Amino acid sequence: MTEANGATPTAAPQVKMSVLAQYVRDMSFENMVAQKGLTSGEVQPDIQVAVSLDARKRAVEHQYEVINKFRITSKNKATGDTLFLMEVDYGGVFHVEGVPEEQLHPFLLIECPRMLFPFVRRIISDVTRDGGFPPLNIDTVDYLALYRQELARRSQVQPAATQPETVQ
Template sequence: MTEANGAAPEAAPQVKMSVLAQFVRDLSFENVLAQKGFTGSEMQPDVQVAVSLDARKRAVEHQYEVVSKFRVSSKNKATGDTLFLLELEYGGVFHVEGVSEDQLHPFLLIECPRLLFPFIRRIISDVTRDGGFPALNVDTVDFLALYRQELARRAQAQAKPEAQPVQ
């Protein structure tokens, strides 16, 4: 296919992404139940998962580091006592080309964590199982929705009028 002037149409840049490395930056698991001593009461776990993301440019051209931070806590519904607390920071180093500057931020905070998530899920499952609890298989995280929530939160924070000094 050629344009009217005989030149080939300019193709959109091809997105290239590869995972160069993955790593655990920080991992902490606290079995509060074992530390306090098992009481034998009926356990009704209530698991809460909080996720946050961070991305930064590295010194090498087209390289970015993306870190997913998971905080998983479990409490006994009946008593409110904490059963365990797991904190995991899992990172990846990505080579990304062909993504426009205006799309780079969402790309790094949506697509990159999506690729890392299966590994994060596996670590959380193994650690909770090895920590004396049933293996916890974290539900799939919708990183697009998480990104949109963060944008909305930031917009709302900027829209709040600053308190006027009382005169």
């Protein structure tokens, strides 16, 4: 097929992505109820979930490592006592080709973690259940919103850091 000027249209590069490996890089679960023997009658859990991401190029061409980091804290609303604390770093190794350079960063920090999420959600559910609590089925993470929040945070920090210091 040719365009009106005789040139052939340029096709968008074909994106190729595959998950080469998934793994738990680090995990801890602390059951404070069992350790301290907290008994305060009615328990109203307040669960806080913090998510952060990390991505880096590997030595092999087109390979990237992406880490989902979750920190989950459950406290009793009534007393403020911590019920449990869980931290898990869940990683994946991805083969990515055909993504334009300017789109690679968001691709690695949005699409790749999105693919890993169901697996880390299952681990969190199993560990909390096996730790003596009801299984925690965390809400789906909006990685696009998380990415945008991080960009906004960096844009606020960067201007202050790049201004020259004044010496008096």
